[in-house]
Amino acid sequence: MQTAAIQLRELSPRFDKTRESLLxxxxxxxxxxxxxxxxxxxKERIFMTHWLSVGRVEEIPNVGDYMTFSVMNEPILISRxxxxxxxxxxxxxxxxxxxxxxxxxxxxxxSCPYHAWLFDVGGKLIAAxxxxxxxxxxxxxxxxxxxxxxxxxxxxxxxxxxxxxxxxYIAPYEKSLWWFQxxxxxxxxxxxxxxxxxxxxxxxxxxxIYHVGVIxxxxxxxxxxxxxxxxxxxxxxxxxxxxxxxxxSKGGTQVFPTLPWAQDxxxxxxxxxxxxPNLNLSMRSDSLRMWHVWPISPNETRVIxxxxxxxxxxxxxxxxxxxxxxxxxxxxxxAEDAVMVESLQNAAGSKFFQPGPMAPLEEALHxxxxxxxxxxxx
Amino acid sequence: xxxxxxxxAAGYDDVPEEDTLGTEIGGVPxxxxxxxxxxxxxxxxxxxxxxxxxxGLIQDGCEIECPLHEGRFDIRSGKxxxxxxxxxxxxxxxxxxxxxxxIKLVHA
Numbered sequence: 001m002q003t004a005a006i007q008l009r010e011l012s013p014r015f016d017k018t019r020e021s022l023l024x025x026x027x028x029x030x031x032x033x034x035x036x037x038x039x040x041x042x043k044e045r046i047f048m049t050h051w052l053s054v055g056r057v058e059e060i061p062n063v064g065d066y067m068t069f070s071v072m073n074e075p076i077l078i079s080r081x082x083x084x085x086x087x088x089x090x091x092x093x094x095x096x097x098x099x100x101x102x103x104x105x106x107x108x109x110x111s112c113p114y115h116a117w118l119f120d121v122g123g124k125l126i127a128a129x130x131x132x133x134x135x136x137x138x139x140x141x142x143x144x145x146x147x148x149x150x151x152x153x154x155x156x157x158x159x160x161x162x163x164x165x166x167x168x169y170i171a172p173y174e175k176s177l178w179w180f181q182x183x184x185x186x187x188x189x190x191x192x193x194x195x196x197x198x199x200x201x202x203x204x205x206x207x208x209i210y211h212v213g214v215i216x217x218x219x220x221x222x223x224x225x226x227x228x229x230x231x232x233x234x235x236x237x238x239x240x241x242x243x244x245x246x247x248x249s250k251g252g253t254q255v256f257p258t259l260p261w262a263q264d265x266x267x268x269x270x271x272x273x274x275x276x277p278n279l280n281l282s283m284r285s286d287s288l289r290m291w292h293v294w295p296i297s298p299n300e301t302r303v304i305x306x307x308x309x310x311x312x313x314x315x316x317x318x319x320x321x322x323x324x325x326x327x328x329x330x331x332x333x334x335a336e337d338a339v340m341v342e343s344l345q346n347a348a349g350s351k352f353f354q355p356g357p358m359a360p361l362e363e364a365l366h367x368x369x370x371x372x373x374x375x376x377x378x
Numbered sequence: 379x380x381x382x383x384x385x386x387a388a389g390y391d392d393v394p395e396e397d398t399l400g401t402e403i404g405g406v407p408x409x410x411x412x413x414x415x416x417x418x419x420x421x422x423x424x425x426x427x428x429x430x431x432x433x434g435l436i437q438d439g440c441e442i443e444c445p446l447h448e449g450r451f452d453i454r455s456g457k458x459x460x461x462x463x464x465x466x467x468x469x470x471x472x473x474x475x476x477x478x479x480x481i482k483l484v485h486a
Contacts, residue, residue: 109462111427111447118427118447118462126462127447 004041007031008376014355015373022366027355030348032372033198039298043072045375046277048159051169053279053292054078055155056187056306057086059104064121067104071159072295077101077110077143078155081122086150088157089123089143100143119143152183154290170275172234179242179271179283181261182290185308188323191330193303195338197345199278199295200372202303205337206280206291207239207272207368210361231364237276237371239364245270245284249329255322256286256313274364276371286313289330299345305330384473384480391477393417398442400432404483408470411453413440417472419481420456424449425465 014029032038054069055078066079068091075091077100091099093112100110100119109126110119118127123143131138149156149166151174156166173180195202209229229243246252246268254267262269262285271283280291288308296302307326316322347353358366385403393399393412400409400422407422409432420442422430429446437443441450441459449463456469470481 116427116446127449129446129448132448 004035004037007035007037008041012377015377017355018366018369018373022358022360022363025358025366027358027365028200028369028372029355030350030353032376033200033345033348034298036298038376039198039295041376042295047072047295048074049164050277051149051156051158051163051166053151053154053156053290054088057150057153057155058187060086062106064106064108065104066101066107066110066121068099068101074159075099076146076157077123078157079107079121079123081120085122086148086155087122088146088148088155090146092143093117093119094125094138094141094143095128152180153185154182169236172238173240173273173275176232176234176240177271177273177281179259179261179269180273180281180288181259182281182288182308184260185288185310186314188307188309188314189327191303191305191307191327191334193305193331193334193338194296195301195303195334195341196299197301197338197341198299198348199293199301201341201344201348202293202301202337203274203278203280204365204368205341206293207274207364208362209243210359229361231367233364233367237368238274239367240271240273240281241364242269242271244268249326254286255326256309256316258285259283259288260310274368276368287326303334305334381485383483383485385483387419387472387479387481389477390417390474390479393479396436398432398434398436400430403481406483408481409442410472410479410481411436411442413453417474417479418453419470419472419479420451420453420467421469424463425458425467426463431467 011029011031017026018028052071055067059067060078060080063080063083066077069076069078076088077091078088080086091101093100095115095117098112098114100112107121109121116129117125120126123145125138125141128138146157146159147163151170229241231239231241233239249255267285269285273281278293282289290306292304294302387403388399388401388410393410395412398409398411409420409422411418422432424431424444426449427446429444431442431444434443434445437450440453442453443450444463447462450460451457451463451467452459456467458464458466472479472481
């Protein structure tokens, strides 16, 4: 962590350039995308302090349903111990720390695969075989619980000892995102893609309208009128915007029924928002997507895109086929981006790399890159 | 109609005193117990976890303790008596004739 602080101090003159006003600013220096020390510091300063969405409530609909996940090597267990309760706890046995659950599914309890310590679905220790003679009092012991907040169908958690208020964190989006009625939607599918670049390049890429007309020309770029776009910037690196585009399909034609709350809007409506650090929300007239960007290592990132529709979309003719087309379309977009961000990653590690000036369309990137500097240097 | 059948399970001397013997009868894993000379039989698979009760210890004279999570069943009835076990074991009538243990299977 000390090394990271030294590296960040050395980058300080570069940060000053990012801190200039948009039309004079330059992008962040390559070091913040390639340094393992800075990556480790990001874990502590960003991912271990921010509220993070780790799944959808309908992924674990029944009592006893569970799923496991890992945030920068911190293993968590997400479960439904009772009908109206969703719980997140550390997936680490109280004995040696082995993960007590793996994958996802349904369970009446979790038996650690190492020494068979047994936990109920809520994480409470119910048996520790062979420990009768132990003099350590484990009565009432349980897997370490993390705070849980449900927002519009999303399960949020936070790794901090004293997490900031979720209500304050989500307030700007709750107030402004009229279009993001994801609580009225159901999960149709999750698309997961691994990309060989730093997580920030992908978060930035998902905001970057500037590139859309260039590399996504053959998928959806031709339908986005980027130059008319105006961003609303929110506290803590967040942003949202509304613009004209077409539904997300290969030919730009609408496949799924119009979202009930977009009936009175233009058929070309498109909305997007970013919640710092790693969420990107997107709407077209017929669908919602929530992109989650998860750091795996300094130069590896997993993108999980949740595809959401209102209930009526699930009964359209040839639904499975249309969903497969849509899934392929989303994969294609990321494949197009992956080539760019992997090349960016390569440049970030080069001594010849000089961050270039920002484009007027990169206003939200400017906002977010500055928020990043604030978090890492305060 | 269900039919009953007495099936040879093991020799009486094969089951040690105050201990267990795991065996398989007609494809069904069965645990035999000898308590005070008396033979009892239950399913061998714990109703909670994936474990053989014949690997467990007899506790308090008449209870089998599962080796995996230490839940217990009453050997005489198959009844689950301590958590995490909650579903009873199937228990089988047993009798001994001329040094041979027979248990009664019921076929649906």
